[in-house]
Amino acid sequence: xxxxxxxxxxxxxxxxxxxxxxxxxxxxxxxxxxxxxxxxxxxxxxxxxxxxxxxxxxxxxxxxxxxxxxxxxxxxxxxxxxxxxxxxxxxxxxxxxxxxxxxxxxxxxxxxxxxxxxxxxxxxxxxxxxxxxxxxxxxxxxxxxxxxxxxxxxxxxxxxxxxxxxxxxxxxxxxxxxxxxxxxxxxxxxxxxxxxxxxxxxxxxxxxxxxxxxxxxxxxxxxxxxxxxxxxxxxxxxxxxxxxxxxxxxxxxxxxxxxxxxxxxxxxxxxxxxxxxxxxxxxxxxxxxxxxxxxxxxxxxxxxxxxxxxxxxxxxxxxxxxxxxxxxxxxxxxxxxxxxxxxxxxxxxxxxxxxxxxxxxxxxxxxxxxxxxxxxxxxxxxxxxxxxxxxxxxxxxxxxxxxxxxxxxxxxxxxxxxxxxxxxxxxxxxxxxxxxxxxxxxxxxxxxxxxxxxxxxxxxxxxxxxxxxxxxxxxxxxxxxxxxxxxxxxxxxxxxxxxxxxxxxxxxxxxxxxxxxxxxxxxxxxxxxxxxxxxxxxxxxxxxxxxxxxxxxxxxxxxxxxxxxxxxxxxxxxxxxxxxxxxxxxxxxxxxxxxxxxxxxxxxxxxxxxxxxxxxxxxxxxxxxxxxxxxxxxxxxxxxxxxxxxxxxxxxxxxxxxxxxxxxxxxxxxxxxxxxxxxxxxxxxxxxxxxxxxxxxxxxxxxxxxxxxxxxxxxxxxxxxxxxxxxxxxxxxxxxxxxxxxx
Amino acid sequence: xxxxxxxxxxxxxxxxxxxxxxxxxxxxxxxxxxxxxxxxxxxxxxxxxxxxxxxxxxxxxxxxxxxxxxxxxxxxxxxxxxxxxxxxxxxxxxxxxxxxxxxxxxxxxxxxxxxxxxxxxxxxxxxxxxxxxxxxxxxxxxxxxxxxxxxxxxxxxxxxxxxxxxxxxxxxxxxxxxxxxxxxxxxxxxxxxxxxxxxxxxxxx
Ligand SMILES: Nc1nc2c(ncn2[C@@H]2O[C@H](COP(=O)(O)OP(=O)(O)OP(=O)(O)O)[C@@H](O)[C@H]2O)c(=O)[nH]1
Ligand SMILES: [Mg+2]
Numbered sequence: 001x002x003x004x005x006x007x008x009x010x011x012x013x014x015x016x017x018x019x020x021x022x023x024x025x026x027x028x029x030x031x032x033x034x035x036x037x038x039x040x041x042x043x044x045x046x047x048x049x050x051x052x053x054x055x056x057x058x059x060x061x062x063x064x065x066x067x068x069x070x071x072x073x074x075x076x077x078x079x080x081x082x083x084x085x086x087x088x089x090x091x092x093x094x095x096x097x098x099x100x101x102x103x104x105x106x107x108x109x110x111x112x113x114x115x116x117x118x119x120x121x122x123x124x125x126x127x128x129x130x131x132x133x134x135x136x137x138x139x140x141x142x143x144x145x146x147x148x149x150x151x152x153x154x155x156x157x158x159x160x161x162x163x164x165x166x167x168x169x170x171x172x173x174x175x176x177x178x179x180x181x182x183x184x185x186x187x188x189x190x191x192x193x194x195x196x197x198x199x200x201x202x203x204x205x206x207x208x209x210x211x212x213x214x215x216x217x218x219x220x221x222x223x224x225x226x227x228x229x230x231x232x233x234x235x236x237x238x239x240x241x242x243x244x245x246x247x248x249x250x251x252x253x254x255x256x257x258x259x260x261x262x263x264x265x266x267x268x269x270x271x272x273x274x275x276x277x278x279x280x281x282x283x284x285x286x287x288x289x290x291x292x293x294x295x296x297x298x299x300x301x302x303x304x305x306x307x308x309x310x311x312x313x314x315x316x317x318x319x320x321x322x323x324x325x326x327x328x329x330x331x332x333x334x335x336x337x338x339x340x341x342x343x344x345x346x347x348x349x350x351x352x353x354x355x356x357x358x359x360x361x362x363x364x365x366x367x368x369x370x371x372x373x374x375x376x377x378x379x380x381x382x383x384x385x386x387x388x389x390x391x392x393x394x395x396x397x398x399x400x401x402x403x404x405x406x407x408x409x410x411x412x413x414x415x416x417x418x419x420x421x422x423x424x425x426x427x428x429x430x431x432x433x434x435x436x437x438x439x440x441x442x443x444x445x446x447x448x449x450x451x452x453x454x455x456x457x458x459x460x461x462x463x464x465x466x467x468x469x470x471x472x473x474x475x476x477x478x479x480x481x482x483x484x485x486x487x488x489x490x491x492x493x494x495x496x497x498x499x500x501x502x503x504x505x506x507x508x509x510x511x512x513x514x515x516x517x518x519x520x521x522x523x524x525x526x527x528x529x530x531x532x533x534x535x536x537x538x539x540x541x542x543x544x545x546x547x548x549x550x551x552x553x554x555x556x557x558x559x560x561x562x563x564x565x566x567x568x569x570x571x572x573x574x575x576x577x578x579x580x581x582x583x584x585x586x587x588x589x590x591x592x593x594x595x596x597x598x599x600x601x602x603x604x605x606x607x608x609x610x611x612x613x614x615x616x617x618x619x620x621x622x623x624x625x626x627x628x629x630x631x632x633x634x635x636x637x638x639x640x641x642x643x644x645x646x647x648x649x650x651x652x653x654x655x656x657x658x659x660x661x662x663x664x665x666x667x668x669x670x671x672x673x674x675x676x677x678x679x680x681x682x683x684x685x686x687x688x689x690x691x692x693x694x695x696x697x698x699x700x701x702x703x704x705x706x707x708x709x710x711x712x713x714x715x716x717x718x719x720x721x722x723x724x725x726x727x728x729x730x731x732x733x734x735x736x737x738x739x740x741x742x743x
Numbered sequence: 744x745x746x747x748x749x750x751x752x753x754x755x756x757x758x759x760x761x762x763x764x765x766x767x768x769x770x771x772x773x774x775x776x777x778x779x780x781x782x783x784x785x786x787x788x789x790x791x792x793x794x795x796x797x798x799x800x801x802x803x804x805x806x807x808x809x810x811x812x813x814x815x816x817x818x819x820x821x822x823x824x825x826x827x828x829x830x831x832x833x834x835x836x837x838x839x840x841x842x843x844x845x846x847x848x849x850x851x852x853x854x855x856x857x858x859x860x861x862x863x864x865x866x867x868x869x870x871x872x873x874x875x876x877x878x879x880x881x882x883x884x885x886x887x888x889x890x891x892x893x894x895x896x897x898x899x900x901x902x903x904x905x906x907x908x909x910x911x912x913x914x915x916x917x918x919x920x921x922x923x924x925x926x927x928x929x930x931x932x933x934x935x936x937x938x939x940x941x942x943x944x945x946x947x948x
Contacts, residue, residue: 496837500810503761503782510779528834531873559760559782559810635785643784690788690803697787 042132043099044072047230048118049223051196052102053173054150054187064150066104067115068176068189070230071136071153073097094157095235095250100178100227101136101153102189109134119198124229152186154178156235159249164224174222191223199223405431406438410446419460426661428456433661436652443571443651450658451568451584453577474576478547501545501557502529505538508562512647514570515541540575541565547579548586558593561586563639567651588664592638603637604630607668614672614719618679626689632696633671640667644674649705656709662716669719673711674699750800752918753823755853757845758830759838760809763868766901767830768804771911776902783808786820793912795919802915821853825925826862826918833867833898836878839887846891856925862917863894866910871900 048069056062072093108115111133121127136153163177173190180186193199203221231237231249238256240246248255409431413423421428432450437443448454453470454463481487487494506529509515517535524530544565549557564585569578591599607630612619622628635643640657642650657666675682678699686692756764765780772789788805805820821827827849831838846863855861867884870877881898888894895917897910 500760507780507782528876559808560784562782563784631785638784643781693786694788697785 041074041135043135045114045118045131045133046070046072046098046126047226048115049191049196049198049226050105050116050119051192051199052223053190053192054102054104055190056150056187063190064104065192065195066102066151067108067119068100068102068227069115069118070156070227071099071101071133073099073135093234096155096157098156098234099136099153100156100159100231101151102186103136103151107151119196120201125233150187154180154186156231156249158182159235160255161240161249162228162237162247163245164228164247165245166222166224174224176224176227193223196223199226202226401431401434404436404438405442405446406440407442407445410442419463420458421456425456429659429661433656433659437655439648439651443655444573447568447571447581447655447658448577450655451581452587453580453584470580471576474547474579477550477579478543480550481546482543497549497557498542498546499528500559501542501549501562502527504559504562505541505545506532506534508541509566509570509647512566512570515566537569540578541569544569544575544579544582548582551583552586552590555586555590555593560593560639563642564589567642567647567654571651585658589640600634600638603665603668604633606665607633607637607671610668610672610719611675613722614715615676615679618675618683621683622692625687625692627686627692629689631689632693633675635697636671636674637667641670644700644703645705646701653705653709662713666712666716669712669716670708672715673708674703676715677703677708677711750798750919750922752800752802752825752915752922753805754802754826754828754914754918755805755807755821755824755849756828756830757807757849758809759832759835759841762809762830762832762835762838763901764809764830765806767866767868767899767907768806770901770904770907772804774904776904793915795912795915798919800915800919802911802918821849824849824853824855825921826864826914827853828864828866828914829894830866830868831879831884832869833879833884834869834872834876839867839879839884842887859892860921860924862921863891864910864914864917865894865896867896867898868901870898870905871903 046069048067050067051065052068053063053065056064074097103115105112114131114133118127118131137151158180159178160181160183161179163179164175166174173192175188175190177188178186191199193203199222228237228247235250238248238251240248413421413428415422432446437446449456454466458466481494488498514537515535518533520533520535520539522530522532522534523539541562545557545561548561548565565578565582568581568585569575572578572581591602593599608628611622611630619628640650641653645653653670657670660666663669674696678695681695682692686695756768758764760782765783766776768789769780770776772791783806786805786807788803791802791804793800793802805824807820827846829842829845831842833839842865850858850861853861865884865888867879867881884898885896888896895913897906897913899906899910901907
């Protein structure tokens with residue numbers, strides 16, 4: 001076998017009277033007529049896909065929508081050396097007559113409709129009817145600034161490889177980069193699947209027909225899968241095992257050996273093979289492992305692409321064994337810039353934030369109700385009436401019910417003998433949701449229920465038993481680190497955790513009397529706080545957090561947790577009880593502290609949806625101010641407004657949230673209420689992200705909790721009405737319908 | 744954009760959790776120290792107007808959380824920075840050891856046009872704590888700063904307000920120089936700027 005496949009060359013048509021293409025008979029005439037007009041040669045459009053973008057800059061405003069398409073031009077030679085009949089519609093054209101092209105929508109002119117038509121044509125094969133379009137630009141240029149020059153076309157026979165990155169769990173576009181045998185790379189093409197009618201239809205069809213929504217790579221079906229499928233009709237496309245994002249087109253034996261069969265570095269330099277080839281295995285460096293744990297699939301994959309290519313670039317660029325195209329590929333500025341960008345994770349958060357904005361944008365189009373629905377709804381008199389009514393209704397709550405629950409009332413809800421609750425849990429929660437709890441010992445009791453230390457259906461006796469075993473369990477957990485002298489002195493990770501916890505405990509709620517003192521001598525002469533002193537409650541907080549670190553070692557201690565613990569400890573004033581209440585609280589808050597920030601992102605996305613739904617004008621303004629990442633709510637959501645409200649208000653707010661009475665995501669309605677309260681200021685005065693962030697940060701300590709709670713209730717009611725009204729208008733969906741609205 | 748505009752200097756303060764970033768910033772801007780500052784969550788900034796050689800500029804000082812888990816969040820704010828302040832605690836060797844990675848991380852994420860000339864300032868904080876606790880000597884810190892291309896170094900105390908004013912004066916000056924050099928080398932879209940800034944090229948450090 002030859003070591004490298006020679007690209008077939010394009011030769012002009014030899015016999016003008018002959019057919020340009022292999023066509024089915026019924027198309028022949030029409031086809032011939034068109035190509036012989038004065039408009040010049042046309043090419044045949046086999047496949048196309050819309051809403052494939054080039055992103056020339058970091059700003060989404062610059063994105064250029066276009067079509068990726070597979071075109072067939074006159075084959076280089078009509079002498080049929082193969083057995084295939086040249087007039088049969090089933091024959092396969094040679095890859096040299098095929099062009100893979102990208103054209104901006106604006107450059108298509110009259111052909112636009114044809115591209116759309118072919119895009120929407122069903123089926124795995126090219127349309128039966130022949131669609132002709134003007135030829136794509138014959139010369140391609142990359143990196144030029146004018147719009148049209150982004151357009152390119154490359155003979156399939158000239159494609160060396162494709163770098164394909166599928167979308168990641170719906171929050172980043174899948175993309176494709178074409179690398180030629182000459183060593184050039186074209187700009188990355190981003191598949192905006194959610195805008196692409198054919199991809200949406202295809203993935204729906206897949207789900208319906210085959211119940212196989214998963215495409216090529218075992219991931220969710222996306223537009224890039226289609227391009228692979230087109231190419232595979234005409235060319236051999238091999239996925240590289242060395243680098244999962246790399247696909248080789250009609251690879252030579254050499255290429256196969258290098259990229260497909262075994263790790264490339266193995267064959268080329270013979271060192272570092274294990275680490276490089278391991279990819280997702282055990283030999284990963286800590287950075288990769290962190291990313292992996294964090295399930296930043298998207299970044300993680302790219303890191304591997306990059307490390308592979310970069311190491312290759314460094315170590316083996318001079319090796320005589322490296323095929324020329326590979327060397328060129330590695331040096332190509334296009335590949336390099338993508339590498340740099342992703343390897344450095346430069347846009348990590350920018351992308352994280354943008355992901356929120358884009359995910360929500362995407363989902364907006366897919367969800368049951370859209371902003372437009374709501375606008376329409378608000379205009380209709382029915383909607384208005386209902387909303388108004390609801391708003392009044394929710395405010396019309398008996399003043400009695402707005403009083404905090406005291407021990408006397410609480411105790412009246414229990415059977416005196418068994419100690420079992422005799423009213424419904426819902427009633428209890430409703431009372432607490434509207435009225436809160438008195439601060440005279442009632443909290444100490446009721447919080448244990450709200451935080452799942454006690455089951456709602458337990459008897460007094462059962463609770464005693466639970467309490468006893470929980471106390472034992474706490475002592476055991478604490479003993480695990482307390483008695484482990486070796487770890488306390490030698491384990492560096494543990495000592496780091498301890499120092500971090502101590503530092504934070506000393507910065508937590510020091511204005512609250514029980515945490516303010518510093519008159520107890522610090523027991524550890526090595527501690528930073530030895531000179532300063534401490535107090536017994538700070539020491540308890542520290543021990544509790546260290547024990548939680550033991551209880552939930554995968555999460556460990558993360559900044560913010562001390563803020564969540566201190567009110568529980570202050571109210572319960574019992575370390576074992578506080579520990580289990582904290583564990584219960586953390587159960588629902590854990591996602592806020594995940595390494596990959598996914599829990600926070602999820603909430604910010606939902607908040608984005610909510611604002612978009614409930615207050616489109618405000619949302620539009622935030623968009624203008626580049627603030628739809630909603631990062632300015634990060635602090636409020638991660639520690640549940642602990643930094644925004646005074647101590648007593650925080651206690652009240654948390655017990656409202658703990659009830660889950662309206663929604664387990666009610667914190668988002670609180671956030672929404674905070675935003676709504678200030679919407680005019682935001683709209684009138686704030687024009688940029690830093691201004692919004694500053695403004696929101698400085699709301700701390702300025703808000704009346706009662707106001708915010710009422711606001712949240714009103715918004716929740718309004719939200720509910722909207723959803724119900726939209727549902728009604730769309731005809732009631734059965735259970736298991738597309739109810740995406742619930743929190 | 745009007746040609747004569749009060750420059751806004753963006754300064755990023757980085758360093759391990761607890762080294763005193765928030766305290767330093769507050770000492771500089773609000774002239775006070777409080778033992779009850781809370782651990783930073785998310786990101787925030789303070790602004791201060793200062794005179795640098797008779798020019799009035801606004802400094803925007805960005806403070807982010809120091810714990811590794813939140814480092815990724817800071818990234819979004821590094822963009823467009825004019826100066827980066829690296830803070831460590833002289834009584835905590837580990838916080839000194841991580842300076843290098845904070846610096847690298849910053850350079851990668853902010854990707855300034857010319858990383859070699861991008862201005863950093865290193866602050867060794869908490870020098871008010873008794874001598875016996877000190878883990879990083881002045882000499883060691885200065886050697887590090889030399890090796891990194893002569894980064895200005897200050898030993899500070901946010902608590903006792905030692906050297907804070909002086910350090911931020913240098914920070915402001917270097918940030919302004921950086922801002923001007925960026926404008927000069929960067930903004931081809933704006934011919935007015937190029938002409939205006941032409942004279943003030945060259946190294947202002
Ligand atoms: N003795 C002394 N203590 C200081 C000094 N500066 C800060 N501290 C203390 O060190 C602790 C941490 O200070 P912060 O300013 O909150 O630290 P930070 O770097 O902002 O920490 P994060 O927000 O967690 O990243 C607090 O308890 C401060 O009171 C100082 O100059 N001297
Ligand atoms: Mg801080």
